[in-house]
Amino acid sequence: MKQQSFLSAKTNWKHHHCHGGELRKEAKGRTARPLSTKDPIHLVLKINKSAVTGGLRNPHIFRLMNVLIKRYALKFFVKVEQYSIQNDHVHLLIRGTRRSKLQSFFRVLPGQFAQNMTDTPNERSEIKGKIWKHRPFTRIVKGFKGYQIVRDYIQLNECEANGRPYSENRLRGMSQEQIKELWEYKKKP
Template sequence: MKQQTFLNMKPHWKHRYCHGGTLRQSAKGRGARPLSSKDPIHLVFKVNKEAVRYGLRSSKNFSLMTRLLKRYSSKFFVKVEQFSVQGDHVHLLIRGGKRSQIQSFLRVLAGQFAQGLTDTPNVKNDGPKVWKYRPFTRVIKGFRPYQIVRDYIQLNECEANGRPSSKARLRGLSREQLMELWV
């Protein structure tokens, strides 16, 4: 009887298109992962800093991530529109075909990257977990939210490449600053 009550659990309206990350720690994010074959998806992988020595921006880890992205996006028919690799997390803006292909892409990309980072393709890793949280996904509904996420990922990439960051960036950028990102 108790298990059946979890089936009827609906997420809070703010989180109905989000799943994973820190939401998983509360009851708000424990429903099924919302995925869409029509709308773009913002995907974030957060890495545990203790498990990754030199961060994700090191040349070895960065090339591993780009190589795996190319391989598995073509295998599972997922289009990677934009990605940004930071020191401890990765942002992706993807579009996919079937729900099962997107799920397989998430599962295989996370697993292969963790195996590549720990150099344990055939044995179980005894060290700390590679991923800090489950992958965060958010289905993006509408053009304006799509622009915001696209600009946010571009801003993260510019900051990873040496642009100074500020706390005011979270409140929004002017039109000129946004145009400066894409130059």
């Protein structure tokens, strides 16, 4: 009886497995963050473009973000299956063993990045306002097809950050050969 009472929560079915980001501005995004230790989680962190000059692909900031992702993934026992650092956002495909460890990872990673950015003497003059645009966006990835789509999407983002031309239709309409080329894409000198 008690478990069935939780089913009546006012969550839009499309956003049942999502939390944070722009959803937070609306009432449907203000529920507890859904987390799963069995399914992978797609995590997106978005920065204010005006707060960090040069974006996340700036060599110093890029190196800092890579170090922080690896350090806190080890500390909180989070397996990072794939990640892509863009100019204004970061995509991560992760798995965790415990809910509390995942929550700590979501809290500490952005916090340590912001703290390192504001505490660095060289970068202090370049910080203008809040570093993060929204709270971390998470989505539980259900099923193998959804998992493949997220993996391909993150890979496409990484290729575009490395110089692949942007396409309007993105993953829609890509053949299996084009997806295979996507995974073999290397930046041309």
